[in-house]
Amino acid sequence: MPENALFATPIDPMLAKVADELPQGDAVLYEPKWDGFRAIVFRGNDGVTLQSRDLKPLNRYFPELEKALHEALPKGCILDGEIVVAGPNGLDFDALQQRVHPAASRIARLARETPAAFVAFDLLAAGGRSTMALPQHERRLRLERLLGQARPPLYLTPMTRDRATAQEWLQRFEGAGLDGVIAKPADAPYQPAKRAMFKIKHVRTADCVVAGFRWYKDQQDAVGSLLLGLYDEEGMLQHVGITSSFTMARRTELVDELAPLREQALENHPWRDWASASVGDADRMPGAKSRWSGGKDLRWEALRPERVCEVKYDHLQGRRFRHATTFLRWRTDKAPADCRYDQLDVTAPFELAQVFGA
Incomplete structure (x- = not known):
């Protein structure tokens, strides 16, 4: 797919279905479930577009993030991830909600007082070419190569293949404001708008x-x-x-x-x-x-x-x-x-x- 077409069309994010427990088996990648705003980041030749889960632009609400991602990301890449705000006691969803405001002056002030971060967990394009047909484990490997030297406010989400470690994350990470664990089939392609992952939440x-x-x-x-x-x-x-x-x-x-x-x-x-x-x-x-x-x-x-x-x-x-x-x-x-x-x-x-x- 040409870069122009790839970056001109919104992408429906891949979704997750609820599961009562972590799936068994070796062909699963486990990641923390972040409590923020789902977002897809398009880094084109001319700038950065932040797209919400419902395909709406988010740039005006997070100007500091738009600037930082423009400087940090190479041209021609698309990332799937989560916009979060970190407070003194972990993730602060209340502060994140305050960022969606009609007044530009208020947004500018909050961008200074409660700056946002982006946690990347999937790679949808690199070098202007789509990677969505690749299996999850290959996309993860390429994402690690791309973001190996990432610095705040850009982060790479942790990942493990070990179910026992993921179970420990499910219990411990809640204290930092996280929302559970996501389980991804290692061999699956990226499937926009499909519930192709599993989310295991605290119940x-x-x-x-x-x-x-x-x-x-x-x-x-x-x-x-x-x-x-x-x-x-x-x-x-x-x-x-x-x-x-x-x-x-x-x-x-x-x-x-x-x-x-x-x-x-x-x-x-x-x-x-x-x-x-x-x-x-x-x-x-x-x-x-x-x-x-x-x-x-x-x-x-x-x-x-x-x-x-x-x-x-x-x-x-x-x-x-x-x-x-x-x-x-x-x-x-x-x-x-x-x-x-x-x-x-x-x-x-x-x-x-x-x-x-x-």
């Missing part, structure tokens, strides 16, 4: 108070998601996330099942102030609008916080679940007051520098 359970819900796609005959809460050290019920892993039949059943809890729900509800339009604590508000909501209707219905459910989650981002949780079961044996933060696992800190030294 835990928590008992949460169900304090509200949202309708399913504006239909008032099906429940879309349940709003979850945990009590903090001061006895305040904090919104920690949602669970929405229901079949369509179960969504309709939940309407009648939750109906009794809707009666006079706002009268003494701990989130009753959030039912109005003027809310100060927007970050914790269940229906808060943000640049990440994509215009979705996030209005919610209150429930008396009297029911408890057990959910499966991967990890916390600050005081909230990083991703949507998976509903496991109702806990009729559990009192809402017992659903506190102190039930959650505390992750031992781990130095981010040691991850790259692995």
Whole structure:
């Protein structure tokens, strides 16, 4: 494929499917799973393009990274990787989110205060020629040759073929803010938009108070998601996330099942102030609008916080679940007051520098 065509067309990143455990066998490459913004970097003859997972340009949000990669990378290469921000306690996804802002002045300030880095984990082109048809192990070898002398803010992700080492990474690297482990078939080509890899994430359970819900796609005959809460050290019920892993039949059943809890729900509800339009604590508000909501209707219905459910989650981002949780079961044996933060696992800190030294 000519270089002009290769660099003129966006590339859908190769994706991963969830696995419960690390795959067995020798023909697997294991890498840490980074918690950042997936990005494909095109280093053409004239400059650098940062492309997001959904094929949108990211250059304006990370000017310092665009400049650094332009200087560090040879012309004619394409890298797949992750944009991250490192804080004093490891990866800082909250700081990374702040970088996506409409004001150029704010972006410039944050580029100085919380500069981003790029962690490369695949090579899609070199010397103006595509490498996507090559097996994963060959692409990795060429990536190591290309980035053997890389310096911050450009990094090469660690890799191992040893399953026991990868299992150790799964446990230890979480303390540096990483998200799990990626397993890649060593002989597979790069497959854009295909779930050709495996992601093994940290899995835990928590008992949460169900304090509200949202309708399913504006239909008032099906429940879309349940709003979850945990009590903090001061006895305040904090919104920690949602669970929405229901079949369509179960969504309709939940309407009648939750109906009794809707009666006079706002009268003494701990989130009753959030039912109005003027809310100060927007970050914790269940229906808060943000640049990440994509215009979705996030209005919610209150429930008396009297029911408890057990959910499966991967990890916390600050005081909230990083991703949507998976509903496991109702806990009729559990009192809402017992659903506190102190039930959650505390992750031992781990130095981010040691991850790259692995």
